[in-house]
Amino acid sequence: MTRLLELLVNGVSLGLLYALITLGFVIVFKATRVVNFAHASFLLLGVYVVASAQPSIGFGAAALLGLAVAGLLGLATERLLLSRVDRRNHHAMAILTIGLNVVLTAELTRRLGESVLPLGAPWDGHVVKLGPLTLPLTVVLTIVAVPVLIGGLTALLTLTGWGLAMRASIADAEGAALVGIRLRRVSATAWVLAGLLATAAGIGLASFPSPGVSLSIESVAIAAFPAAIIGGFDSLGGAIAGGLIVGVVQVLVAGNQDSLSFLGLGAGDVVAYLVMIVVLLWRPSGLFGSKEFSRV
Amino acid sequence: MSPPRLAVEEVSLAFSGLLALDEVCFTVEPGTVHAVIGPNGAGKSSLLNTLCGIYPVTGGRILLDEHEVTRLRTDRIAALGVGRTFQNIVVSPQESVLDNLMVGRHRLTSAGLVATALWLGRREQRRHEERVREIAHFVGLSARLDSTAGLLAYGDLKRLEFARALCLEPRLLILDEPVAGLNAAESWELGQLVLTARKALDLTVVFVEHDMGVVMSIADRITVLDFGRVVAEGLPAEVRRDPIVVSAYLGAPDRPEATPQAERTPQ
Amino acid sequence: MKRSRPRVVSAAALALALAVTGCSSKATSSSKNTTPGVTDTTIKLGMLMDLSGAFATSGKTSNTAGQFAVDEINAAGGVCGRKIELVVRDHAYDVQKAVTAYDEVAPQVLGFLNVYGSAITGALRDKISANDMLVGLTAFAPTLLGDPHLIVVGSTYDIQAINAVDWLVREGKLKKGDTLGHIYLQGEIGENSLKGSTYATQQLGLKLASQQIKPTDADLTSQVNAVKAAGAKAILLDSTAKQTAAVVSEAQAAGLDVPVVGNVASFAASLLSTAAAPALLKQYYRVSGIGLLSAQTPAVQKLAEKWKAKFGAQQPESGGAVVLSYFSTHLWAKIIGGTCGDLTRKGVLAARAKVTGFSMDGLGPALDLSDPAQPSSRESQIHRPNKSAYAGMEMVEDFKVSDLAKQYQIKAG
């Protein structure tokens, strides 16, 4: 029972981190209709900056620097690359992010190699006991901090002018342009947000008990794909739900590997995709995705 | 083969509770040209889409001669000889005009993947290409056959769609605003093409159009829709004088164009 | 017109083909009189390493250390009166690149000093034997034994696992009836190691709880928890270095306070600067079939000095890779030196079997290459992390063969 509870808590914590990654992914898609294949390398770059800066300037400043760099990378991607492609050519833009991803991954592979860079977060190495549960402090902090972050984001989207513009342009880009919303600013902000959210999630992923920043974090971030699809690709609430579902299911399956041996070893990694395909057979636009209607 | 008779019997269509068509009834006699008019949002396009099986009806029946086509799939209805054009032009913009027209021969040809892969579809293709060239000549697109469709002028695109519908060798031709966006001369020309095609190819024609000049000059009968209901039906001259029609549609120019009705955004 | 085109094309093609085939240069150049890679002054040896992929750090380290040995050998006059030259290619741990690079390098070299990666060795094995090539490996799988074309330096993974379990028992960290947790990589490393641990636990009256992982797994919490739930008193670990850090810190997070013994590839010096350092220093040990870079023998110190001279304060990530590459390059010189009269690939293969007692003090155990079906040694050392030791590791126990490892029958092939 304790073990199940422990797994659940770990799963929720991982799921919240997935939710952050997925949110950035989905916000970009909503604002610009671009599938950002470079999202995982945004995450790795941000957290790499944190880890390589923290020995000299301390964790707090390094975290801010990492967020800033990833945000700027998002901005640069939008301003320098995507804005030069026809807005309606979503394929070209998606492939462009593939190219960007290749370059970023190559550079990060060159710099990181096999090494593990310590993240240096103040909560690293700490374990808390909550009743019968023994949990890394990271898990507890994630469960507290991520909902606050998501709440803040929701407030931003619902209460501010930018949020309104964002939602309007997502609902109907042409209409929004007609009423004077500057689409470019909205999409630039979306890309910056994606970088920030990815880095925030990356800090969580690289924290104790994970030994630090290494290349394998990028492959973890790929889980945002099925999470986004399960939730529905154009739904922010769906992104959060999808992230949580993937996190919890992954941890539960991996934690019960022995009794699930018929699924084969390492089933935790693929179960997210199984869930995804089942969800899609049931609802072709994900749990919360809006149906596309073809109008002729 | 003689042109078919189309009977629409108490057809209703609802989108998540919103009634787009409400027990619509009318009959199109074989070989006639039948216009459906009405203000924006009246349900005209929805009606055409139910005829083609694109929107599933929520009630009523649609008969093509004695065949009930109410719940048939769109491609099955096309296979029965129903050709159509679309309100907002539907072509493959990167393909040549000839290729776009050849798609119209899909139902009349049979070369499948395997046959085509093994060079077995060529003879069939050549035979049909001849007929397609004739049709292109008929609508005046001969000179454009090798052009990329996306680069055509608007008027040519409209003719391309019309020609492609003819390439199906239809018995029933459905036209959704065939002259919208054309100038008066082009509109008149296309109207005459419809009449010629009807005669030469033995067609029954149903069309939706806002251009009253064209409607009055080519339609044999007119059905008027408003809010998804038939509000009037008759000969052009009768409809023109019908007080309900005048108030609902023709005589009320100040009526707001963009009505927030079901047809706009079917959800 | 249209129809005749293919015919025209094929006729023209045929005519042209007949015209050009008369003068192929490939035909004349491929005479088989001279042995590839050998001239009057040089002997070329190939290296296929991962220099830009996931294992680039080890690849670069091995490359550097191999070059150290080559420079030393050449400075001392070379082998058979010839200088050794290395032809290095990067395969980025990609089988496709490796196969192509092999095709490029093979005609130029006498043999391969090192081919890195088990999947890559697997892909190349047929070609290697077709070419009579002798190939050195950075792998210790018993499945590689029995093939006279491959050199496995030192004890194999299964024997290392047996020696590790034996050591845990001798040190009192495990007692009869206790459970040993074994977290192992899928693939030949882990599975061969599991054979050893299964044998040893059976022989010593221990219980075994095993958990398989993939090289790409980052989060190993569930495996650690499973081992904890099985009541493990010690953990045997075959993993990448990153995963080692994850396992020890997750064990710490789970309150599992037991020794963890990893294999030679499961440690990197930089782990000692991560959050996992305290746990590593407290609980981690390493079993190794080759020597330790911080050992106090003259041969090892000479090697360490070379590294310091080249890289200054920057210590090698993997001392094991430095030692292995340096050691096996010298082993190659010994093999070639035994066949100066017949410097052909077949000659080299025959000379390999003549090496029965090669050793370099502290760098590796005494190697016996006479029987390809048997490991060249059954000895292992035990190391543990120490921040002040060079490359982060200090000696716990020098080369030793456990009795169990002596009895253990290896199934080759």
Add this chain to the structure above:
Amino acid sequence: MSDATATAAVAPRAVARRLPGALLLAAAVVVLLALPLYLEAFWLRIGLFSMATAVGALGLTILFGAAGQLSLGHAFFVAVGTYGYAFLSGGDTGHVKGLGLPPIVAAVLATLLAGVCGLLFSPVAGRLRGIYLGIASLGLVFLGHHLLLNLRPVTGGYDGRSVTPFSLGGFLFSDSSDLAVLGVPFGAVESLWYLFLAVTAVATLVARNVLRGRPGRAFRLMRDNEVGAAAMGVRVQRAKASAFVLSSMYAGVAGVLTALAFQRAVPDYFDLGLSIDFLAMIILGGLGSTSGAIVGATFVVALPIVLSRYADALPLVVGPGQDGLDASIAAQFVYGALVVVVMLTQPGGLRAMVHTLRQRRRPPYARRTP
């Protein structure tokens, strides 16, 4: 009538225009046929990999370029081909099983097997669109990888299994063959070259026929407007399924060729990266075009290998093992940057670029009346 006279008048000109093309084609055929007599194994090997990949890219360009169905699962179907061939033609060795069928039978069955896998997935594929289909098919890659690691008797697990060399009518396509042509020993690479060339040529012609014929036109209208295609009588679900099956079979053939070129099947090759590479290839080359797929595949496959071979000669790039910018990292940079640049300047891919150039160079009389 006017059309007929116009055609007749144009005919001699058309011949004159086609003649250089035919000669060029003939020359290309000769060069391709003669290459094994001159090139080292290294270059031939690159050719083999390129051709294997090109066949896969052809399949994806039919599926995505023509039929508009985004698939990130192509690597899975390639894996089915590779492992299907390895299993069907392989013998029992130790813990790895095989059926020991003749290689040609195994190759055909492996292709069909990939097609069946495509058919099994087509109910999912038929229901989904755009990115949903893309990522659902991405799931196949992860599930497939999982199976490759776990179905050990068939796949050999993490370390993979070796592949039986191809043989046809007693002739063995391997290094142990004693055949020599004009003094050139014909080993695996040389003989496989001709096999691959033949398969690639057939695959290209078949793809061309399909794309230019009735199914291709239906696919493209379906891509541009599904409802429009249905109204023309196209059975959309069936067309989608058949595009998926055909593309899977192409991937299956690519898989068999890959197996023969590698002589080993390892699971890690068939990952997400391979799927994304396929996508990049066909888009770099020009979506929906057969020549574009081949050019794109050759480019993506050959670039890193060639760059790392000539690393020494390139500025900024260092040789293997030295400190600095490694050749294969440099190749990654070039590849990534090129994808970005092509998308920025020529979203239609290399084919569109060539097309524009040709249009510009074409003599005025040959230009079609605007």
